[in-house]
Amino acid sequence: MGVQMKILIIGSAPDSIRARHWNMDLFDRVIVINNAWKVTTKWDELIFPHDFPEENEPTILLNHQKTITEEQFVPAQNLFGGFVYAGATMAFTAGYWALAHHKPSTICFLGCNMHYSQNEPTHFYGQGQPDPMRNDISLTSLQACSHRMLILAKNQGCDMVSLSPGEFNLHVPQISPDDVARYQSSFLISEPKVKEALSLEKQLNYYVEDGRYWTKAHLFSRSKLVKLDQIWIDALSSNAPN
Template identity: 40%
Template sequence: MLGSGPSATEARQWNSEYWTHLVAINNAWRVRSDWDMCIFPEDLPVERRPSTLSPAQQLVEADDFVPVQNQFGGVVYAGGTMAFTAAYWALGALQPDVMAFFGCDLVYPASGPTHFYGQGTPDPLRDDVTLQSLEAKSARLQLVAAAQGCACVNISEDESRLVFPRARLEALTEMNPVEFDQDTFEAIKARENALGYYVDSGRYWECVDRFDAEALAEIDALWLDAPVR
């Protein structure tokens, strides 16, 4: 899972033997030409999308990722930013054993470049009821992935809002999903279901008045507190 963080260009030097699929998020397709999927939201300008594709490459848009993300509870609980949306799509569509994240640390320096291409908008930091805790959303992703038999790891060495274990690129095949308490996991999912913040279209901003920020923050806290080992 390749994002657009300032260090993303380091991935240009990597040997592709270490992964089966390279999923480029938003502008990250510009880092390497051998990406397999490029995933982006509806509002990414056309001029910033790939214009030419090889026969093996695929564009993943809202019509593709919204139904898959809905299988895992939907965008309100997953978090309304593309790092998480892309991950849930990959989890459902590709069914990986390991999802390794790079350039997805969701940390934006006060000065200097915020993205590998220079200054960009720090989308995950916007005032959004689904993004009150990026750490909690990553904790949820880690457990949902583990329940599918998939490990989430961070191969960046930078400061990160992701709570995943760190890993080396060449050691990805050695990584296993975190172990977690199934009863706790099911209880938190039940809280989500009871709250009922499900938006089939994925366009949650059109009905944001439905959502209680405090109730979502309580669920965030449960994901953060869920024990893993």
């Protein structure tokens, strides 16, 4: 691979505030999701969905900062099969955006564990909407969505890791920030399973070009997507995060 680019993606989980004390020079790009732009001023791209409230957007952008909206990230995610297969929640969307646009060597997630405790704050700013847990045709298995993204990234020459400890629904390897530079993946990918999964995706053809998959949700079979989920889950060895 050519240039070794490291990207940090910051979500809104309570531990995302750890980034305030980090040396961001470790990363070539910092992408923040939704309200996570409030975590640190040292970010480059703010990515948010079409229904993100305008009043929650920053009023001033520094010269190196820009926003990424569906106009940019929908075509990027379509390069990897679209939202139904990728999982329509912003941690996955940000991951695929980074893969498509920046083609990095490493993507690190912080504050994207997508695990919510009942009696504790869900987000760094208090209580928020646990979007990944909603009943959605594209989110039948967060583990399968994670494995899919991890595998497609690895096949592009990119490692994905989480810098957040604790319980998770983002199934990528968890490491310390100190280990990013020397990280080497240890999981094994079953190429026959990957081929089977991609073949089934092509056969089902659950592709919606404009990204508004929910307008056609009645055309998608949940049972067939659950079958697809299991193939993606089985496509990684037991050494993979589960």
